[in-house]
Amino acid sequence: MNKTALGALLRERRALIDPESHGFTRPTGQGRRAPGLSQHQVDQLLHRTLGTYHRLESGNYPNPPTVLLRDVALLFDLDEQEWVSLCRLALLQDPPGPLHQSSGKEIPGFWQDAVDGIGHMAYVTDSSWDLIAHNSAFASLFPEGQMPSNTMRWMLLDPQGRKLLTDWHNAWAPWVLPQLRAALVARPEDETLRQIEKEVLEDPDTADMYETGATLIHADGHERPLLHGRKGPGWVSICAAQPMTAPGSRLFILVFRRGSSRPHPRLPMLRAH
Template sequence: MNKTALKGLLSERRALIAPESHGLSRPTGQGRRAPGLSQHQVDQLLHRTFGTYHRLESGNYPNPPDDLLRDVAHLFALNEQEWVSLYRYAAEKNPPGPLALSSGKEVPGVWQEAVDGIGHMAYVTDASWDLLASNRQWDDLFDGRRPPANTLRWMLFDGRAQLIDWETAWAPLVLPQMRAALAQRQTDETLLKIEEDVLADPVLAPLYREGGASIHPDGDERPIRHAVHGPGWVTMCAAQPLTAPGARLIILIYHPGTRRAHARTAMLRARTSPRLSDSWCDATG
């Protein structure tokens, strides 16, 4: 437990909430003068026993339950990034799911400008794989420059003719991603409908039931047919907007022609600085 960071986050956000906004009075006279809710008022609003919140904010509540952390996060109006921080500080692990089911459904508008500035195919989808933003290069991949509204459904159903070696290079790798997403978003109507269609599909259903361990495409290479440039293959880069859990930025680096057999691109690592002793020897001759 990171007591210092936990106290800093909670006390700062608690100070921003006026007691009057919840029908409570602010202490007067010789009493407390600090801004915002008192720790006891937090207990009142969360219907917890006296001293519960004090234990949490002071870092003296080992393994606090998920429902307490969620109630505090909702009361303090934490965003998704702050929710992850709260969970890591208090429970030393990532939260089991987003704070709100509506999270991951939108990203700041500047993401459209960001993908427009990427030279390779690039797009942003929300947590349900619905398209939020795309650049010209991504749109050019499709006949009539009409990108799919939902990229998960496209990869599993509508794009089979365009995705070369679909049954071996695409479907078995995409289905585990859907399963992992549903594990965290069990009531997502878009994902549930796609799962329903998968289970009704004679090709996809057996693959889905078999399971699989692939849950993200970062670094994958897969064959594809470009509407303009013809058959080729793409190398995938995947990232996530921090304020939208489940949303994703995908960059596809397209290579025309037949994919060449070669080793995976080496991992990037931080460049190590020259050892001090080496620098000193060089300086002194």
């Protein structure tokens, strides 16, 4: 626990909450004049024992439960990046999931310009794997110009996906299915992901693999065979990243090389000199 930074974050955000917005009245005579909610009022609003929040803000609450941190974050109206900071400062680890289930559904508009400026196939999906931005190079992958609305469903269940993703049963499905499972762990109430899981469990080609598959949670750095809609067979190197303001969203850059065999041995890792 980083007591100094944790206390500074909590005091700063507590001072921004108007007590009157929560039904408290400010003293008119002598008494407390500090801005924002008092520590006692935080305990009242969170239905916690008196002194609970004081222990957290003062850094005297080792390993505070995530549910307490979440309640504080929601009361203080933290954004997703502040939620990550709170968990890192209090628990020395990232949060188990997003603060708001609605997060990861949108990204700043200039991301489209950024994706358009990438020469390789590139696209961005939201936390439900719905496609929200792509460039023309990615669109060219699809021979009939029919872009998938949800890339997870397309990779696992769409007949066109199973055709273009070469050696789908061995090179793609066993590695994509665990990503669906991981996404549902972080967002168990996501209706889109739940529906995809339902369809996966009803499909004889995916049901068994989903139940017994690997534990991969991302494909960054993988190379897989691909049948490009215009360029023919080849291999794609997958680069994956995340827009920081939208937890659960993903940027994929697909580096395609023609040929039926791997284009080169695995490249060495990059390191600063």
